[in-house]
Amino acid sequence: MKSLRPTTLRRRVGAPLVAGLAVLALAACAGNSADTDEADLGSSTNQAESGSNDEAGDTVVIGFSAPQADHGWMASITESARKVAEQYDDVELRVAEGTNDVNLQISQVETFINDKVDAIVLLPFDGAAMTPVALQAMEAGIPVINVDREFDDPNAARVTVLGDNYGMGVSAGQYICSQLGDQPDAVVAEIAGIDSLPLTQDRSQGFEDALGECGLDVDARQAAEFTVESGEEVTANLLQAEPEIDAIWNHDDDQGVGVLAAIENAGRDEFFMVGGAGSANAMRSIQADDGVLQATVVYPSTQAADGIKLARLLVQQKAMGDLVEVEVPRTVQLYAPVVTADNVDQFIDSAFES
Structure with missing residues (x-):
């Protein structure tokens, strides 16, 4: 390059650093500390206003698979996904055991397809290797939300959530x-x-x-x-x-x-x-x-949590509330803000433990 x-x-990169830090972009839609039970990962359906995106709807069954939690960031990926799912009464999350074995992860997705889940949120251990089975899910009418590591074929995912x-x-x-x-x-x-x-x-x-x-x-x-x-x-x-x-x-x-x-x-x-x-x-x-x-x-470890929220919106045929568009976007890329002593209080409650 x-x-x-x-x-x-x-x-x-858009606006200069100072302006970018003031905006804080879209990354803070879910917390990600595996040790913070009170982290706010999004609105609960119990508190949602009538007609809002968070109002309870039909139950959505979501299959989730990610690599093994062998470091703090990856552990937070799965924990954040669990926490945001727990805040929705209409989400049933089925979490596969984290694995760095590509063949095992492929079989996990095949199980989700056979079980006819409503959506799959997938952080691939290897994006290229997981592309064919993701395409199978899409062809079966199950939307795939690709997190962090991209597939080789854009048609293998309905939505891709990325860090920057x-x-x-x-x-x-x-x-x-x-x-x-x-x-x-x-x-x-x-x-x-x-x-x-x-x-x-x-x-x-x-x-x-x-x-x-x-x-x-x-x-x-x-x-x-x-x-x-x-x-x-x-x-x-x-x-x-x-x-x-x-x-x-x-x-x-x-x-x-x-x-x-x-x-x-x-x-x-x-x-x-x-x-x-x-x-x-x-x-x-x-x-x-x-x-x-x-x-x-x-580099947000909230990406899978965002994937859960987007999967729910897709299945319930809702859009992102702050956008004019009537469909969930195809790609969401999260911002990479700098945390210093001046703004650390805004970020530490949703940070992951190394």
């Missing part, structure tokens, strides 16, 4: 520009996720493009594996190689636990760090101002 010219970048990986990089880069834009010689480092994944490539490209807007670039980069152990290992290597750093962007707050451990072990504090995904422990550190972590960029 080529670097974008300044006007093109502004067109892609490119936008995460842009938000992180714009924030660093706001802090270091008057220091053209500032040293910026990046701790990425798995380099072979398109999501990592998109995050890195957005980061590079945004830094270029203020004349900065990525001076040092290490790729980790989205785990605590890998985050600690690659950060230790980066710190040994770079005697002076002004800012670090870490793509993922789960691996950030290891990143911060390596920074503490090295006794380094001359730089500030921006996290990624928006975990509760990262936000608590930002609140406490107790280390180098100064901000994090949200």
Whole structure:
């Protein structure tokens, strides 16, 4: 992907960072803390006004499948889906056991098809591998809501709910520009996720493009594996190689636990760090101002919860209440806001635990 010219970048990311943070976009339609029982995940049908989208209707049976909850963000994906379903008296959610086995996930969807559920919300372990069975569901008249990892064929889903990986990089880069834009010689480092994944490539490209807007670039980069152990290992290597750093962007707050451990072990504090995904422990550190972590960029773990709400609307033949259109949109992409000490209180109650 080529670097974008300044006007093109502004067109892609919309309003500047400050305006974007004020708007907060659509991402906050559901909470996502697995440990917060009181998190508000949307209106309950018991409290819905007559004629509203949340008013109880015919029961909707929704099948849900996602990968194994082997890290905090993924655990919150499933927990948030459960919580939002529980807030609707007219939703029956059937949750398949989380799995990283593609063949098992295919069989889960086949079971939903055979059971004639009303809709399927699916976060694929592998979008390409799950495309054929998703097409089968659609051909059987069961709408599929594709979450986070896209299918190969757009016809395999009625609705796709996505985070914004490119936008995460842009938000992180714009924030660093706001802090270091008057220091053209500032040293910026990046701790990425798995380099072979398109999501990592998109995050890195957005980061590079945004830094270029203020004349900065990525001076040092290490790729980790989205785990605590890998985050600690690659950060230790980066710190040994770079005697002076002004800012670090870490793509993922789960691996950030290891990143911060390596920074503490090295006794380094001359730089500030921006996290990624928006975990509760990262936000608590930002609140406490107790280390180098100064901000994090949200990648919502509410996507499946939004998928449940959209599935319900589809089956009940309703539209999104704040839109003029009479049909649910085909694609919903959530915003990637930056969380700092100034606005952390707006986000921490719906954050996931790493």
